[in-house]
Amino acid sequence: MKIGQLSKLTGASIRSIRYYEAQGLITPKRSDNGYREYHNLAVEQIRTIQFYLSLGLSTEQIASFLHCVLKNKEAFCRDVLPVYTSKLAEIEQQIQTLTQMKSNLEERIRSIRSEESIYKEATYHVDKTSQ
Amino acid sequence: MKIGQLSKLTGASIRSIRYYEAQGLITPKRSDNGYREYHNLAVEQIRTIQFYLSLGLSTEQIASFLHCVLKNKEAFCRDVLPVYTSKLAEIEQQIQTLTQMKSNLEERIRSIRSEESIYKEATYHVDKTSQ
DNA sequence: ATAAACGATGACATTAATGTCAGGGTCAAG
DNA sequence: CTTGACCCTGACATTAATGTCATCGTTTAT
Structure with missing residues (x-):
C-alpha cells in the first residue's frame, strides 16, 4: 500500500510516517515511480511505534529495541x-x-x-x- | 555596575541577563560607550526573575506581573x-x-x-x- | 489530454532559555 | 602602543516531533 492509505489506517500523519522512516524505525520498499510501498505488516508496525511514543519514549529509544520487538513478542525482547x-x-x-x-x-x-x-x-x- | 559584575553577583549568565532584557524583564541604562549600566537594585531584580523561573514560570508570565512585583511586595500585587x-x-x-x-x-x-x-x-x- | 488527487523532496516553523561564535568596539595597565 | 579583559550586536545551535509550504512528478478518471 502507499503512504496515504497507511496514514489513514493508522492515524499517523504522512509527515510522521516519513519522519519515522528518517529515524530508521520503518523501511518501506520503493516502487519504480519512487513511491513508498508498504506491506500490510506496516500498519501494525506504525501502531507499535505510536504505542511506544505514547509511553513517552523517544524515537531513538524505540529504535534501540524495535528491530527486536518487531520480530519477537515484546516479552521476549530483553x-x-x-x-x-x-x-x-x-x-x-x-x-x-x-x-x-x-x-x-x-x-x-x-x-x-x-x-x-x-x-x-x-x-x-x-x-x-x-x- | 556592568553586566559582567551583575552576572557574577547573581549567577545568571551574561547571555541570560541580555535575554531577560530582550523579554522586557529588566531595562538597564546605557553608558556613553554603549555598555549596559545597572543599579545595585538590579541584583535583586535578577534574583527575583530567577526565583520565578525556578517556579516554572515563563518569562512572558513573569513579565505580566513583574512591573508590579518590583515596586510592591508580592503580597500586594494582585x-x-x-x-x-x-x-x-x-x-x-x-x-x-x-x-x-x-x-x-x-x-x-x-x-x-x-x-x-x-x-x-x-x-x-x-x-x-x-x- | 487535462484536471484532480496523490506522492516525493526539501525547507522552514514551532518552543524556551541558553550556549557559543564571529567580528567588532572600549578601556586599563604595562 | 599593545595586550588582555571586558563589552557590544547579530546570528546560529540546541531538542523533538510534527505542521505546513513550495515545487515537482505520477496516476487516474473523465
Missing part, C-alpha cells in the same frame, strides 16, 4: 526492559521536580492569600475597587 | 495570583500525564518480568546466556 526502567526513572525525576514546583507555588499562593486578607482589612476603607 | 493558579493547574496536568505514563511503564515492566520468568522456565535448557 532490550526493552532497560529502556523502560531508565525511562521510568526519568519520569519519576520529572514528577519529583514538578511536585516540588507545585509545593512552592501552593506555598506562595497560601502566603499571598493570608497576607492579602490582612491587607484588605487594613485598607478596607480605601480599597473600594477590590471587589 | 496580578501574581492568577498567574500562580493557572501555572499550578498546568503543572498538575503535567503531573497527571506523567503519572499515567509511569503507570503504563510499570505495567509493561511487570508484564515483561512475569512473562520473562515463564519464558526462562520454558527455555531454561537453551538459555545459557541469560545469566
